[in-house]
Amino acid sequence: MHKIIINGGKKLEGEITVSGAKNSAVALIPAAILCDETITLANVPNISDVEALEDILKHLNAGIERRDNGELYISSNTIENKKIDKKLAKKLRASYYFMGALLGKYKKCEMCFPGGCSIGTRPIDLHLKGFEALGATIKEKGDNYIIQADELKGAKIYLDFASVGATINIMFAAVRAEGTTIINNAAKEPEIVNVATYLNNMGAKITGAGTKKIKIEGVKYLHSCFHEVIPDRIEAGTYEIIGAACSTNLKVNNIIPEHLESLNNKLKEMGVDITVNDDSAIIKESTNLKSVCVTTAVYPGFPTDLQQVLATLMTQGTGESEIHENIFENRFQNLYELKKMGAKVKVDGDRAYIKGKTTLTGTEVYATDLRAGAGLVVAGLIAEGTTVIDNADLILRGYEGIVDKLRAVGADITLK
Ligand code: EPZ
Numbered sequence: 001m002h003k004i005i006i007n008g009g010k011k012l013e014g015e016i017t018v019s020g021a022k023n024s025a026v027a028l029i030p031a032a033i034l035c036d037e038t039i040t041l042a043n044v045p046n047i048s049d050v051e052a053l054e055d056i057l058k059h060l061n062a063g064i065e066r067r068d069n070g071e072l073y074i075s076s077n078t079i080e081n082k083k084i085d086k087k088l089a090k091k092l093r094a095s096y097y098f099m100g101a102l103l104g105k106y107k108k109c110e111m112c113f114p115g116g117c118s119i120g121t122r123p124i125d126l127h128l129k130g131f132e133a134l135g136a137t138i139k140e141k142g143d144n145y146i147i148q149a150d151e152l153k154g155a156k157i158y159l160d161f162a163s164v165g166a167t168i169n170i171m172f173a174a175v176r177a178e179g180t181t182i183i184n185n186a187a188k189e190p191e192i193v194n195v196a197t198y199l200n201n202m203g204a205k206i207t208g209a210g211t212k213k214i215k216i217e218g219v220k221y222l223h224s225c226f227h228e229v230i231p232d233r234i235e236a237g238t239y240e241i242i243g244a245a246c247s248t249n250l251k252v253n254n255i256i257p258e259h260l261e262s263l264n265n266k267l268k269e270m271g272v273d274i275t276v277n278d279d280s281a282i283i284k285e286s287t288n289l290k291s292v293c294v295t296t297a298v299y300p301g302f303p304t305d306l307q308q309v310l311a312t313l314m315t316q317g318t319g320e321s322e323i324h325e326n327i328f329e330n331r332f333q334n335l336y337e338l339k340k341m342g343a344k345v346k347v348d349g350d351r352a353y354i355k356g357k358t359t360l361t362g363t364e365v366y367a368t369d370l371r372a373g374a375g376l377v378v379a380g381l382i383a384e385g386t387t388v389i390d391n392a393d394l395i396l397r398g399y400e401g402i403v404d405k406l407r408a409v410g411a412d413i414t415l416k
């Protein structure tokens with residue numbers, strides 16, 4: 001397991017460019033299976049979650065090539081639809097997208113329950129109910145699922161919760177089905193739009209992505225296409241928070257401001273000096289930060305993925321900040337690590353309280369999950385002394401070149 005070591009207290013200055021969105025790329029890559037020809041993806045982030053998905057595609061004998069210009073080329077005509085075993089499936093949550101893609105293309109998928117960050121139980125009941133509504137039968141044998149259908153027919157599906165994964169997975173299973181599928185109470189995250197546009201570029205007929213009602217008219221054939229991964233709004237938000245925490249002047253390039261509205265409003269409420277341009281944000285040294293209250297919600301509400309990162313900045317705000325986590329039931333583990341560094345935190349069910357302004361002191365801490373790890377990087381950059389973040393591989397799952405990007409703007413950070 002890698003460690004990230006940070007000697008904190010440096011003031012950062014310069015520019016950081018945001019990479020392609022992990023939570024788009026991890027859906028776009030399995031979806032290549034649905035295509036009858038070949039696809040080319042641009043701006044795919046070079047992160048371990050992408051490598052894990054490439055390994056699954058290779059296991060299925062898909063043709064896959066990472067070109068010198070960073071583009072990912074996938075051809076599906078050599079695919080053998082075989083079981084995806086535990087070792088491959090457990091590496092990440094997004095392996096579940098192979099369920100919708102293999103079911104949608106071959107009407108059968110056999111694979112193990114997905115992995116993913118330990119931020120809650122993270123069932124996949126909504127995915128499975130969607131598949132059944134389209135005509136699939138599901139056999140569970142322990143951790144293993146066999147999902148198959150004689151034929152897939154369009155259906156009206158209502159999601160009890162606007163689940164990102166279930167919305168995308170049902171789109172995959174419906175895109176080549178007989179007839180029309182409606183997904184009501186669909187998730188509206190930008191990644192959903194990125195995926196729907198990709199499928200439409202192949203010849204799919206999907207309308208309403210980005211709204212709570214998505215219509216999918218099944219088609220028989222999906223042709224080659226070229227598609228670009230959108231910028232990662234969670235990576236962008238992480239660097240904006242780092243700018244607010246310890247920079248004199250940090251420019252975050254390649255952002256889509258609309259995707260960051262909820263965070264940027266909160267940063268302004270805290271007194272952060274942030275200027276948002278068409279495709280970048282400039283954060284200047286921000287003193288006298290104030291406490292703030294955050295309630296996580298589905299998009300366009302405040303993203304659950306950023307509350308763990310903002311929690312670290314809250315330690316630098318004067319007063320008591322509050323986080324109300326509505327999406328996952330176990331997403332405050334990072335606070336116990338922050339406490340080791342001197343943070344004053346209290347957790348009460350789905351609410352957390354953080355008192356500031358506190359001095360953070362470097363020590364050994366542990367990345368319990370991806371975004372908790374990102375929050376610890378922010379803490380290490382702020383803290384006096386040396387912070388050693390153990391289990392740092394989790395951070396590398398979702399942040400392309402994070403050590404190089406931060407070193408380039410003056411951080412004293414190494415990966416061991
Ligand atoms: C996606 O996870 C993201 N992961 C998560 O990002 C993100 O936090 C989450 O969406 C919410 O925005 C990927 O895209 C790979 P959900 P997903 O289905 O699809 C419950 C990160 O750090 N639920 O919207 O798993 C579930 O337990 C990761 O990048 C069911 O009950 O999220 C959770 O409480 C972390 N049954 C809530 O819904 C289901 O069938 C939201 O889950 C599915 C979900």
